[in-house]
Amino acid sequence: MRTGVLGTIAGKEFRDHVRSRRFRTLTAILAIIAVTALIDGAFAYQQNLDQYNEAQAVASSEDGGGMGGYSSFKPSVLMAFERMGYLLSTIGAVLGIAMGFDLITAEKESKSLKILLSHPVYRDEVITSKAMGGVAAIALAMGVVFLLSLAVLLISGVVPDVEEMVRIIIFGLISFLFVFSFFAIALFMSTVAKNSGNALIGSLAILIIVGVFFPSFFGNAAMTHAIFGAPPESPQMGGVISFNDAECEQMWNEYREKSVRYQMALHGYYDLTALLSPTKNYMQMAMAVADPRDTAAIVSGAMFQDWDETQEFYADLPDSGLAILAGMLGSLVKNIVALLVFPAAFFGLAWVRFVREDIR
Amino acid sequence: MIRCEHLTKVYNGVPAVDDLCLDIPEGEIFGLLGPNGAGKSTTILMVIGLIEPTSGACYIDGTEVATNPIEVKRKIGYMPEDVGFYATLTAEENLEYSAKLYGMDGATRRKRIPDLLSLVGLEGVTKVVGGYSKGMRQRLGIAKALINEPKAVILDEPTANLDPQGVADYRRIIRETAENGTTVLVSSHILSEVSKVCTSAGILSHGKLVASGRWEDLARAGGSGHVIIRVETKAPMPEFSHPSLISAEYADGHRAARLVAETDICDAVAEAAGPAGIRRLERDEPDLEDVFLSYYHEEATS
Numbered sequence: 001m002r003t004g005v006l007g008t009i010a011g012k013e014f015r016d017h018v019r020s021r022r023f024r025t026l027t028a029i030l031a032i033i034a035v036t037a038l039i040d041g042a043f044a045y046q047q048n049l050d051q052y053n054e055a056q057a058v059a060s061s062e063d064g065g066g067m068g069g070y071s072s073f074k075p076s077v078l079m080a081f082e083r084m085g086y087l088l089s090t091i092g093a094v095l096g097i098a099m100g101f102d103l104i105t106a107e108k109e110s111k112s113l114k115i116l117l118s119h120p121v122y123r124d125e126v127i128t129s130k131a132m133g134g135v136a137a138i139a140l141a142m143g144v145v146f147l148l149s150l151a152v153l154l155i156s157g158v159v160p161d162v163e164e165m166v167r168i169i170i171f172g173l174i175s176f177l178f179v180f181s182f183f184a185i186a187l188f189m190s191t192v193a194k195n196s197g198n199a200l201i202g203s204l205a206i207l208i209i210v211g212v213f214f215p216s217f218f219g220n221a222a223m224t225h226a227i228f229g230a231p232p233e234s235p236q237m238g239g240v241i242s243f244n245d246a247e248c249e250q251m252w253n254e255y256r257e258k259s260v261r262y263q264m265a266l267h268g269y270y271d272l273t274a275l276l277s278p279t280k281n282y283m284q285m286a287m288a289v290a291d292p293r294d295t296a297a298i299v300s301g302a303m304f305q306d307w308d309e310t311q312e313f314y315a316d317l318p319d320s321g322l323a324i325l326a327g328m329l330g331s332l333v334k335n336i337v338a339l340l341v342f343p344a345a346f347f348g349l350a351w352v353r354f355v356r357e358d359i360r
Numbered sequence: 361m362i363r364c365e366h367l368t369k370v371y372n373g374v375p376a377v378d379d380l381c382l383d384i385p386e387g388e389i390f391g392l393l394g395p396n397g398a399g400k401s402t403t404i405l406m407v408i409g410l411i412e413p414t415s416g417a418c419y420i421d422g423t424e425v426a427t428n429p430i431e432v433k434r435k436i437g438y439m440p441e442d443v444g445f446y447a448t449l450t451a452e453e454n455l456e457y458s459a460k461l462y463g464m465d466g467a468t469r470r471k472r473i474p475d476l477l478s479l480v481g482l483e484g485v486t487k488v489v490g491g492y493s494k495g496m497r498q499r500l501g502i503a504k505a506l507i508n509e510p511k512a513v514i515l516d517e518p519t520a521n522l523d524p525q526g527v528a529d530y531r532r533i534i535r536e537t538a539e540n541g542t543t544v545l546v547s548s549h550i551l552s553e554v555s556k557v558c559t560s561a562g563i564l565s566h567g568k569l570v571a572s573g574r575w576e577d578l579a580r581a582g583g584s585g586h587v588i589i590r591v592e593t594k595a596p597m598p599e600f601s602h603p604s605l606i607s608a609e610y611a612d613g614h615r616a617a618r619l620v621a622e623t624d625i626c627d628a629v630a631e632a633a634g635p636a637g638i639r640r641l642e643r644d645e646p647d648l649e650d651v652f653l654s655y656y657h658e659e660a661t662s
Contacts, residue, residue: 008460016448111444115504118408118438119461120430358411360402 005121006129013133017099018140026095027141030088034145035152037087041080042156048075073314076321077153077160078290081171084149085286088175089279093211095141096182097203099134102196103187104354109195114359127354131187131347138179146172163322170325171289177339178282182207184343188350191357211279218273228265232258256306263304275338285335292324293317299331361386361512361543362407367416369402369567376402378567379416384545384560386511389538391554392547393652394564400547401441403564404516407545408438421511434462437505441516441547443497447490451482451500454489455507462508476503481529494521502533512543519553531557551652563655570655578651586654588644589619591629594637602628 017023052074104127107113116126150168153160160168186203193199217223235251274280288295293314297303302313317324325332367380377399384390394400405411407418409429418425420432445454452473459469477483480499489497498521505513513534519527534557538544548554554561555575562572571578586606591597596614604622611617615636619629630641 004463005461008457012446012457016446019448110447111440111442112446113444114405114410114440115438115444115458115501116461117410118433118436118440119458120433120463121461122430360405360411 001122001125001128005125006132009121009126009129010132010136013103013130014136014140017134017137022098023137023141026098027144030091030095030141031145031148033087033091034084034149037084038080038149038152039156041083042077042153042158044083045075045077045080045158046156048079073293073319076167076290077158077164078167078171078321080153080158081149081168082287082290085171085175085283085290088178088286089211089283092175092179092282093182093207093279095138096179096184097186097200097207099138100131100183100186101190101199101203103130103134104190105193105196105199117359123355124351127187127191127351131183131350134183134187135180138183139176142172142176142179163320166322167289167325171286174282174285174289174339177343178278181278181282181339181343181346184346184350188346188353191350191353210277214273214277215280218276219270224266224269227269228262231262234259260301260304264301267298267301267304275334278339278342281335281338281342285332285339288328288332288335289325292321292328296324296328299328361388361421362390362514362545363419364403364407365417365419367403367406367418368414369399369406369411370414375567377406377413380564380567380569382562382569382572384543386543387538387541388560389534389544389546389558391558391561392545392564393549393551393554393561395549398549398564399567400549400564401516402567404438404514404545404547408436408514409433434508435511437508437510437513439498439501439505439513439515439518441520443501445489445497445500445504448488450488451477451485451492451503454500455503458504458507464508472507476506479503479506479533481526495523495526498522499526499529502530506533506537510542512545513537514545514547516547517549518546519548519550527553551649563652565655587621587624589621589626589629590617590640590642590644591619591633591638592616592640593633594639595635597633597636600629600632 102109104113107116117123146168150160182203185206186199189199189202189206190196193202232255235248235255271284274284284295294303296317297310297313300313302310305313318327362382362384364380364382367377367382368375369377380399380403392400392403402411406413407420407425409418409425409432412426420435423431423435425432445451446457449457455473455476456469459473464472474483477485480503482496482499482503485496489500492500498518502515502518505515515534518534519530522530534544534546538559544558546554546558558575560572560574561578563570563578592612593615597610597617599610599614600608600617600619602621602625604625606620606622608620609618619625624643626641626643630638633641
């Protein structure tokens, strides 16, 4: 591919996006939602910080020496971004679709595609540069929103440290990949649909399937019951209370082991099926970045143990969220790969379809 | 300059273009004629490399289109039938974008674009193309087709939306372009328009090239054997019947008729129409339209 051609087409696409009312409206909506979520998150963060400071004060006094575990960890600014991630999982998908659904169909509708392809350009250069222009516009929109978010945090008196800044950047990159997934879906629909209306409907249908249907289908109780059976019953539920202490303890230990195994299997299943849904996958990734402690507890299974063991697990975790995240990298690789594979697959399909199409 | 060798395109088992062989020399203005659905646009789309032939090949200036699409596109200028531009850009911006895609440098663009806008009568128009009439878009389409100073210009139904002044300008531009050695291929179903600007033509019917050559040759070959008789009477005339009669069109309550026959049947017509009082009876030379219709009919009947 030739950089001159790519630059010319991508530059025009980018300018078209940025000048369009659609782009400005969506960016404004995204910014308003992000800022609102962040103000809410910043408020919750301040509350948690106050609680933490109180807990620290009690812990340093003679009476509170026993306080420890989870409550003794300083809350992170990233918890504000966790709320933002939840909102981005819907509006971000809409932004991606809005930027891509008519990239090719609009050219067909305005009859400019034949003119464009009569120039000395390869079709792969056309679709790649159109995608580049769209991606650059998405990056601009998200960059503006993240800078605005950062400004809101600073105005709220919340100053992220370097480690938190790195995690905020990672959060931004993951969010960008998520939006890009739906942009690629919309671009593909734009190459197969006859007009922009059909491309939009097709893209929204895929959004509903992968964003709503898959999670509810794979996650519903009937499905998990069919695959994993009923959760183990606790010993009390059988109504037997005549065991001596040793028997009782053994039964409880067995129940606990079964229960942890069951929860771990269930979590593994949810984790795996989430890969089919960019929305679910993004939310898991966003949670891992924003709240690595809880994510690590879930991934390791410590969350399903009893209170003391869970608290012990929390106490053993490093102070740095980034270090916890790095420790989880092995189990997050599949999520990262899925987040990359999904847009790549749809972009590949769009590419093949457009390159092979007869333009009549 | 433009050569097609056994060019065939089949859609769902139906040939849109069927074994088309064509050779258009340099500097020629060639008209590709045919009714709607004859395969003109499909032929053009194969010539410019937008659709792939099922079999056969096209060559522009000796370069095969399918295997060297970029090289070929550098040599041609194309205006589609339903010409479309970017509605949010001005004519100048649209041409600027086009010129950049041809890799033209800034200095050349700055000189070439105003010249072309002036040539097609769009100089000083500052509104965006979204506000253009169809005719203005077609004028811009001609400018776009010429921006890269092509060796061959391919125009699909170029006068479909032009007003009389636009048509006159178009003819002037095309003639000047051909005088400079550029080959022009014009596809149209409007015979009169093609006959006024083209030096030679090919006639497509059902995807097949049924005739091609210079105008005089086509007229001679297509017109031979057909006689047109016009007759007007004072009272309604009876319907004619003659073994040589090909077609008969009646008007004015059967007081006027236009007859096409294989031989001169004027005497038989005079005899049959005599009782109705003949006001006029004359033999016409077939016009171009009759000649070309005869080609279509020949192909259809064969």
